[in-house]
Amino acid sequence: MASRRKGRILAFQALYSWEAAEGVVGKSPAAGSGPFIPEGLLNFSWLETEKLATLDGGTAEFSRLLIQGTIENIAAVDAMIRSHLKNWDFSRLNRVDLAILRMSSYTLMFQGDVSPSIVIDEAIGISKEFGTDDSYRFINGVLDSIRRTLQESENQKQQTLQDRQIPK
Incomplete structure (x- = not known):
């Protein structure tokens, strides 16, 4: 399994666990605001010992980036999902679909260096492996709608920048 795919699966599993533990309502004792990210989530203490032993640094770092980024931006990510x-x-979304949607929406929204088609394809693959029989269709529809909205927004920004340029 490719390193990034493995990292996405780990991030999905961590986000699923975080949601199951009702992490969305947890607050950081140090910061006093924002969602709390348990250290064990980022150091994979929840992972089986055998799998943890074979986890390479690049995969772990990529997964941490997805976990931390998603949780730190959970309000914006959830708002985007809700709007689509x-x-x-x-509140009726099952936790598997929610974790996949959150991770993938975060990537679409905040990681411009990753092709949207790759993000959506990976989400579909993970949903086929871990979700219900219909999860992949639902996830594909929501993420494609988010992708279109983000693309339209980017196109509008580019047009606004072009319109503001001073003619020579």
């Missing part, structure tokens, strides 16, 4: 749910209530 058609006839579906956010």
Whole structure:
């Protein structure tokens, strides 16, 4: 399994665990605000010993980036997901789908160096492996809608910049 794919699966599993432990409502005791990220989540103490022993540094670092970035930006990520749910209530999302949507939405929103098609393809693959029979269709629809919105926003920014340029 490719290193990035493995990192995404680890991040998905960590985000699933975080949500199951109701991490969204937890607050950092040190900072006093924002979601609390347990150290064990980022050092993979929840991972089986055999798997932890074979985890390479690049995969672990990539996974940490996804976990930390998603949780630190959870309000914006969740707002984006909510705005793209058609006839579906956010609170009714199953935890597997929610973890995949959060990780992938974070990547689409904040990691411009990753192709949206790769993000969506990876999310579909993870949902086929861990989700329900219909999860991949649902996740594909939501993420593609988010991708289109972000692309339209970027196009509008570019057009605004072009319109503001002083003619020579």
